[in-house]
Amino acid sequence: MTATKYLSVIDKDGKVAKGKDPNLDAEELRRLYRVMVTTRVMDERALVLQRQGRIGFYVPATGQEASHIGSAYALRDSDWIFPSYRQPGIPLLRGAKIDHLIAEWYGYEGDICKGRQMPVHYSLRSIHFVSVSSPIGTQISHAAGCAMAMRMRKHDGVAMTYFGDGATSSNDFHSGLNFAAVYRAPVVFVCENNHWAISVPVSAQSGTEEMAVKAEAYGMPGVRVDGNDVLAVYRVCKEAVERARRGEGPTLVETVTFRMGPHSSSDDPSKYRDAATVEQWKRRDPIQRFQRYLQQRRLWNEAFEKECQESARATINEAIKRVEATNKPAPRTMFEDVYMTMPPHLQEQMQDLLSLEGPAAADEGAFPL
Numbered sequence: 001m002t003a004t005k006y007l008s009v010i011d012k013d014g015k016v017a018k019g020k021d022p023n024l025d026a027e028e029l030r031r032l033y034r035v036m037v038t039t040r041v042m043d044e045r046a047l048v049l050q051r052q053g054r055i056g057f058y059v060p061a062t063g064q065e066a067s068h069i070g071s072a073y074a075l076r077d078s079d080w081i082f083p084s085y086r087q088p089g090i091p092l093l094r095g096a097k098i099d100h101l102i103a104e105w106y107g108y109e110g111d112i113c114k115g116r117q118m119p120v121h122y123s124l125r126s127i128h129f130v131s132v133s134s135p136i137g138t139q140i141s142h143a144a145g146c147a148m149a150m151r152m153r154k155h156d157g158v159a160m161t162y163f164g165d166g167a168t169s170s171n172d173f174h175s176g177l178n179f180a181a182v183y184r185a186p187v188v189f190v191c192e193n194n195h196w197a198i199s200v201p202v203s204a205q206s207g208t209e210e211m212a213v214k215a216e217a218y219g220m221p222g223v224r225v226d227g228n229d230v231l232a233v234y235r236v237c238k239e240a241v242e243r244a245r246r247g248e249g250p251t252l253v254e255t256v257t258f259r260m261g262p263h264s265s266s267d268d269p270s271k272y273r274d275a276a277t278v279e280q281w282k283r284r285d286p287i288q289r290f291q292r293y294l295q296q297r298r299l300w301n302e303a304f305e306k307e308c309q310e311s312a313r314a315t316i317n318e319a320i321k322r323v324e325a326t327n328k329p330a331p332r333t334m335f336e337d338v339y340m341t342m343p344p345h346l347q348e349q350m351q352d353l354l355s356l357e358g359p360a361a362a363d364e365g366a367f368p369l
């Protein structure tokens with residue numbers, strides 16, 4: 001665990017550092033808490049569904065809720081998000097339809113991408129949430145490009161992109177930050193330093209202990225913040241977003257956090273990291289920390305907690321039921337959407353497939369084996 005300094009607002013007892021509270025009102029604070037809890041519950045439910053064989057794969061963000069929800073809260077809804085796979089709370093924060101998210105895990109017909117993406121790789125244009133990049137780092141240069149375009153068009157939007165400590169080794173990290181700084185593009189780079197890139201520790205990934213210091217070489221501010229403190233993340237990102245919107249260029253924000261669970265449903269972290277470190281970080285759980293703050297402000301009690309937990313579970317469980325009652329996309333949809341008019345060779349392939357399966361199978365929407 002790193003010993004270097006970063007901004008915190010809420011201490012371990014829920015008390016706020018003097019003059020640091022961003023002064024969000026009661027309704028906003030409770031909403032943030034509710035989204036964080038719902039994100040946690042969604043991750044728990046999804047991992048169970050994966051173990052039951054009901055979905056194929058999942059990527060949890062447990063322990064990193066403050067980092068992505070606090071930062072995204074600093075944006076306007078019209079600003080653009082270029083996510084990695086580890087910000088599942090942002091669609092909830094921006095009011096995405098829960099059925100769209102869950103249909104995406106299953107790849108069922110309610111999935112906007114019709115099962116063509118990996119689970120948790122949402123693509124939610126209506127909430128300005130750009131399709132999740134699975135290749136590490138590519139979203140960084142996409143965000144820089146989007147921000148450059150907004151600046152050229154004199155649009156006052158901001159792009160925010162998310163990536164991990166491991167992604168700082170990618171070519172896109174260099175080209176994205178370099179272009180953004182040179183063109184003073186309105187973009188905020190959020191590096192979620194959770195200390196691991198699957199089984200590779202950050203010490204084997206980066207020559208610097210801190211990610212934020214890399215900003216200096218590109219000519220932009222680099223800020224290090226306690227990533228398990230939702231108010232600190234919000235405060236730092238709000239400043240970075242305002243700076244970008246004023247035309248003063250990009251900022252690199254490093255949120256120092258920890259992935260409390262596995263990298264994905266395919267990973268067993270006990271193989272490469274020690275249980276004592278995980279326990280240490282569990283004591284810094286971002287949800288519990290925020291809960292203590294709310295309690296100090298008399299905005300949290302057991303009844304509120306019960307209601308938050310129960311409504312999150314009910315929302316998710318009811319959506320799972322609805323989605324499971326739907327079908328997989330029909331096989332013919334594999335051939336659609338690429339061309340406005342389907343070319344003859346695809347029509348032929350589609351006919352071949354449909355004749356193998358028979359018209360009944362096509363109507364039911366079953367996948368070929």
Ligand SMILES: Cc1ncc(C[n+]2csc(CCOP(=O)(O)OP(=O)(O)O)c2C)c(N)n1
Binds near residue numbers: 086134136165167263
């Ligand atoms: C270009 C590329 N190389 C390798 C992978 C395999 N891979 C998936 S996630 C991951 C680790 C990424 O770590 P980090 O950037 O720290 O993000 P985190 O998963 O910790 O949020 C790797 C190497 C990939 N998806 N893309």
Ligand SMILES: [Mg+2]
Binds near residue numbers: 164165192196198
């Ligand atoms: Mg990482």
